[in-house]
Amino acid sequence: MTRPLRLSTLFLRTLREDPADAELPGHKLLVRAGYIRRAAPGIYSWMPLGLRVLRKVERIVREEMDAIGGQELSFPALLPREPYEATNRWTEYGPNLFRLHDRKGVDMLLGPTHEEMFTLAVKDMFSSYKELPLTLYQIQTKYRDEARPRAGLLRGREFIMKDSYSFDVGDDGLDEAYQRHREAYIKMFDRLGFDYVIVHADSGAMGGSASEEFLAVSPVGEDTFVRCEASGYAANVEAVVVPRAPAVDEATVAATPAAHVEDTPDSPTIATLVSQADALHPRSDGRGWTAADTLKNVVVLLTHPDGSTEPLAIGLPGDRDVDAKRLEAQVAPADWRPFEAADFAAYPMLAKGYIGPGVLGEERSSGIRYLLDPSVAEGSAWVTGADEHGKHVFDLVLGRDFTADGTIQAGEIREGDPSPDGAGPLTLARGIEMGHIFQLGRKYAEALDLKVLDENGKLVTVTMGSYGVGVSRAVAAVAEATHDELGLVWPRELAPADVHVVATGKDAAVFDHAGGLVDQLAAEGVEVIYDDRPKVSPGVKFKDAELLGVPTIVVVGKGLADGVLELKDRRTGERQDVPVDAAVEQILAAVRPGA
């Protein structure tokens, strides 16, 4: 027996208009269909139908975690500072961490993830290798003060996550725990019902080694990932490691003319430079200069979590931009922003628009660390800034005429770029990060001194993995992936109900029959939304049913006089008339296709 939800009393108001503050179609529909409501930027309330979907996601996650022996517990969201101080995350998290004082002035925080708490709990309770392996998890509300909360539940400031942690005595154990999670995640995401891809991931601020993300493939995703059809390689764009270009052969370098400075008036951009380069200094090989022949030097300002700042210069071919997210991943936990007028003022040797390797590098006049894109080969010749307004230098050869302090993986990755494994070209697509599995290694165990006795009675540091699933985000991701122009289209396992029964017209017999059907279905354990609103037109009722997105819609209306009901599949739009006597049986078959 499952209590039916009657629309005459359900706390629900559907909207015909898109909400002003929603950007993505799935988000708009979740608000229009009354599943969620915005309480503050990046903070949402769950209305009755939304909460049902959320609970179903939680159930799937819980079942798959239990199946790999995960043990559920629940840590507080409001936490003391000390453990996060010990791992330096109190500082590293920067402004993303919600910090507060209690009435005694004690520093506290709202937990963004709980590595510290889990590590300390295991340290306190377990002491021997015999008690490991161990996998603990929680499904819990977390907090991150995102600079740009986005798209409702997709990037919120208060959100629900499953976070789990594995504890092992050695790297092999960690590998196994990682694989177990990987398989559990595959089952979980298969059940959630959207296309996803598993990509190599940058480990970001978390520190550690092996790391993969589960991305819901979606044009509205915030993450860009690459795939190589030939090899199956897939990676988050932040995690792509562009191989170092092979050095230019010595003969070619020897044949390159000596570097020479030319007047290039009014050419502070690559485009303006290239447009006049042929006239100024034709290439010896006869083909014209292109942006790819120029070396662009981009200067940014890093802000470290402790508030200190540091400039950084990046040299890369002029036809390629710095990728904001790749750079972010490389400099984390620092933030970065482009150099601004005030920054240039502090470094007068930087001629804006004409910056070159002559002043860049820790050993040169600016003292600014200078890193090159790996595609800039040793021995390659470039047109680049001559550090004087209106002047560029030509035939400047890396290794012969200039050097840098190292390389950086911050240049953009483009469709058709070679796969790092050499197997073929890359394609690009976008995705929503739904899960992250991650070999933390010993970072947290070392910081918090989590050791156990091994077989020989020796204290060894425990190895840990950390594994996350965006539970509230999954509701949004499914909405984005499965909606159509009429409304939400829930996969059966997540739908707020199994069946949406619509009674139309004013005929009491229709409502009597529909009510009886609803009771019969409820008695069978079927979850029913029943549109029993007496004075609402059939058109509005049908529109609401499409909008709410329950997989099976049953219409009890005019057909009843002829002994038939209408069954409609929300996803396919397929309709069929069903004799009244066979209705329950056919609805059950639709609701439980496997049974």
Add this chain to the structure above:
Amino acid sequence: MTRPLRLSTLFLRTLREDPADAELPGHKLLVRAGYIRRAAPGIYSWMPLGLRVLRKVERIVREEMDAIGGQELSFPALLPREPYEATNRWTEYGPNLFRLHDRKGVDMLLGPTHEEMFTLAVKDMFSSYKELPLTLYQIQTKYRDEARPRAGLLRGREFIMKDSYSFDVGDDGLDEAYQRHREAYIKMFDRLGFDYVIVHADSGAMGGSASEEFLAVSPVGEDTFVRCEASGYAANVEAVVVPRAPAVDEATVAATPAAHVEDTPDSPTIATLVSQADALHPRSDGRGWTAADTLKNVVVLLTHPDGSTEPLAIGLPGDRDVDAKRLEAQVAPADWRPFEAADFAAYPMLAKGYIGPGVLGEERSSGIRYLLDPSVAEGSAWVTGADEHGKHVFDLVLGRDFTADGTIQAGEIREGDPSPDGAGPLTLARGIEMGHIFQLGRKYAEALDLKVLDENGKLVTVTMGSYGVGVSRAVAAVAEATHDELGLVWPRELAPADVHVVATGKDAAVFDHAGGLVDQLAAEGVEVIYDDRPKVSPGVKFKDAELLGVPTIVVVGKGLADGVLELKDRRTGERQDVPVDAAVEQILAAVRPGA
């Protein structure tokens, strides 16, 4: 099929010693049995077994709320300031509210209760009387920065509450919603399995009218309540309204001598005063002076939520103290503390130890508001301070010789005091506040402008009720109510498992048999804790079983050779040998006594 919990792998460590930071026996046991762990003062983590109990409490609460048509939703814990500003609670909550700034400096708070959010949601979604009545609820983590977090889960700073709100168009509707909740709470608390009493409650800072509390009767409770056997009257001590004592008849007043000041050296206390009063000025009726004949004037300092302060003087018979909690309830949302040396310095007309009505009152020299206990009758004569060190005044008659600014319900209530309904004497006991039902009326709806159209198309303000249950607190209250000297003793509906199977000794056949039994029980849907630890002594296993408190304990051990297992009832201690063949059946009968 329910996955058994094997103690060989369960994330659990039981402690033989009481934790240093636990005061109450139930709290000590919850920590010792590994159900909860302290993360910070008043903030606890739920370990696997504790979380199971918590979820069962939640289920009971949810079922009873659903049964009265409550609709579950979930609001954020991190909230914007504005709605709480509109109702003045941003200020009124004082230091009990966790406040913080986000990265943009915007004021936010951690929700203590959610009247505002519910009111605004209904305002936004519903607009007609036809959509009411409506009952909404959530089971959610809440935050209050308690000055004195206490006894683990009993008074925490992060805790789980069910809060629900009813919305109606008129007072009759509110009464019905209130009654529905009252009945649901009775069912809920009956299922939770502890003694409770429903008492009239002070509404405290919430504002509003009818209000009752469900108190778990417990010697460790923070709340004192009174009962009158004869009438069934029961009230929180804060809610007891002592009737005003009838005026003394005129003849008696006329016969009272004129007030006269006497030297009473070294008598700054009631005891020192009474001990010398007979010698100084014998009573005309011949019986000696007692503390009850003296009028004690207590001065306190109120601190309002906005930080402003104000003194208050309370006059009451010298044999009765001010009750801290009754005073707190009367002055809320202000806090109070006793007058200190610096306060006295600011009011030189107050002669400490000899303060009398001569300087008290808004119209007199101190200007301090002066309120009398209702037991101080008009026309009654008193010995009280003469506002000069070493002097008291005798035969000072209320109405003739002095007046006050009103009365206050702040004097202590004592065993044997008359019931306010006049039906007989009161008895006192202590309890833990587990639930609170409360007719809010129109306070929040007015502050946030929640109106709907009534039958006549006129806008009317909605009436609201607010209803809370301490969900995490219930786990603690049950632990306090049901434990014994050996450990926890869970009622069946809350226990983390139905059966605790202990395999003892080293015999492989024992473990094989126990494992098979566990699998059979699990297949029947029975929740089992299985102590399969290979190298732990039977004594330790039995102790742990008693400590964990699962209602049915099954021992598979030496008896197996004779074809018997031992069944033990944790609560009664009753043991019985059961033939191996009948074991599953008998265990099922014990686990499902009604089935």
